[in-house]
Amino acid sequence: MIEEQNILSVQPEELVAKVTACKNDGFRLVQIGCAKIDETFEINYTFDKDYRFEDLKVTVPCANATLPSVSHVYWAAFLYENEIHDLFGIDVTNIALDYKGNFYRTTVTAPFATSGSEAKELKA
Amino acid sequence: MIFSMSKTVLSSLFSKPSTRLYPITQRVPFKNTRGKIEIDIAACTFCGLCSKKCPTSAITVTRADKKWEINRLQCLACDYCVLVCPKKCLTMENAYTTPAVATSKDSFKVARVPDNTADSKDS
Amino acid sequence: MSKRTIIPFGPQHPVLPEPIHLDLVVEDEKVIEAIPSIGFIHRGLEKLVEKKDFIDYVYVAERICGICSAIHGQTYCQAVEEVMNIAVPERALYLRTIWGELSRVHSHLLWLGLMADGFGFEALFMHCWRLRETVLDMIEETTGGRVIFGSCKVGGVRKDIDKPTLERIVAKLNGMEKEIKEVTDVFIVDRSVKHRTVGVGVLSKQDAYELGAVGPTMRASGINQDMRKLGYAAYKQLKFEPIVETAGDSYSRCVVRIKEIFQSIDLIRQAAVQLPEGPIDVKVTGTPSGEFFARTEQPRGEVIYYLKANGTRFLQRLRVRTPTFANIPALVKLLQGCELADVPILALTIDPCISCTER
Ligand code: SF4
């Protein structure tokens, strides 16, 4: 085992409060990443403080997914949120610097929101 | 210091160049260099494992007419097919493929099959 | 107020042969804002994981980046090994460390060359790359590839380095130290070089932290963090301290990388002495189930591999957060208010590797 990893599930409503708490504790935003697991999106907010690892996991259903933005807490989050918006089509509200879908140049909108088999159907 | 580079520049002026006069002097590859895939077609059983495992699907194996094909430009010389082949009939040569301007496909057929003795190797 | 103009920078630009596009909003010679956009060469490798066996995917993971390939492969393997609880033999861990450090030396020399090229010092550029060539030869001799190592696999490594070869490599590196010092000193003391870097693009400690910068970019701003300190691979047994500078300008970022070259050589030396005998891999059976965030230190900074598996041979999700991606907010901030002529240098100082950002 390289390190202990705490993964904490949080509700979308409490997300901003929790992230603010992390910031007040002096944590650094490591990454925000999204994963499509069946019919839900799992979004991981990862933090680090002196090599201590924390993770907040938010789960939202796929249909009309929206998320509050944390970019007013950690400014750097705007890039990850733009990425999530461009690749997964999640509507992240109120991003500090919203590129409005122009960050990733994609030919298909939200290419990562489909799973492998669905993508094949789309093509056919 | 203004001319901190002068020593290095001067010494390289009087020493042997560190580049090679390419087509005339060729670089000798290391023993381990991953150059290109070669096959001992006689030992191959056409199980197709190499083509299934290849990350770029560079290999096509046709079991019916005992044919093993490799698309040279698609192969990224990862050496994985050599590792997985159960018959150990694939080897990684340390010489690179010659530069090509078009897709180059090498195909090998088994000579033992009676009806295609004529084109045992058509590369 | 003077007139605002938008100047497109990239995706093709002489100093940055990498496909990132920046819209630079300029007023006279000052950059007001930089708007990045990527996606020109997105390869969807994260998506490919749904169709590739998790063991086979190592070869794809290594090709996410052409420069830090060794560490990409290693991080992927670490993530899988953690999820599956595989104990990797000591010798394999040491070998991974040696290759990882060799790739750091070659990556930093490459960057120094590009930097010299960026401010138009061609002779320096050539010399950095001449030295890098020797390192590439070492890599080729031991792994078979010059930049793509292909030596890591889930459960260990694929190739071994025998004692005489390792001794020869260490001896060669020892000899190279003087030469590297000669060349890198130019970056440190030369007045004309310093003119382009000292005080240019200052990123304060607070900014570096808030912008989530990683790697040398962060350490040059005074934050003491190096993921190698987590003690993955063999780093637990090796002695080293993260290299930290405090000024936060382009010069400090340069100095951090130069010092890291010597640090890496030292780490290889230590690892070569301590390298234990034994097997280099273990047999892997079963399938992964669970999730893990593997974090390692690449030449460009911390990389994250997030892996989620559900017990089949195909992973559900692999997310790679490459160091360059984390450094883009810092870049956007650095470019605000800089001179237009400094844009290439600033873009270079975060050591951008857009191809790995576009995994
Ligand atoms: S894995 Fe080996 S035996 Fe099987 S088809 Fe490929 S080369 Fe032939």
Ligand code: SF4
């Ligand atoms: S070396 Fe790799 S890419 Fe080339 S044919 Fe073999 S498995 Fe495919």
